[in-house]
Amino acid sequence: MHGSSPAAWTGVIMCLAGITIGGVALIPDPNWLWFTIGCVLTLASGIVAWGMAAAGFGVDRASEHGH
Secondary structure, three states: OOOOOHHHHHHHHHHHHHHHHHHHOOOOOOOHHHHHHHHHHHHHHHHHHHHHHHHHHOOOHHHHOOO
16 A cells, blocks of 8 residues: 555655656756746645645554554
């Protein structure tokens, strides 16, 4: 059950969206506005996932190990 939580899934999806937006923004000519938006989204994904986990949407470590 490691990482299978709404917080983890939200973080991963946001990160993938940010990387995709940032990467596509560099083809064929760099569009720095969209590249920056992708970078900000990628960095924000970690903060959002951490916040969701702190709010109770993460995996409970005690139940993960059967304690």
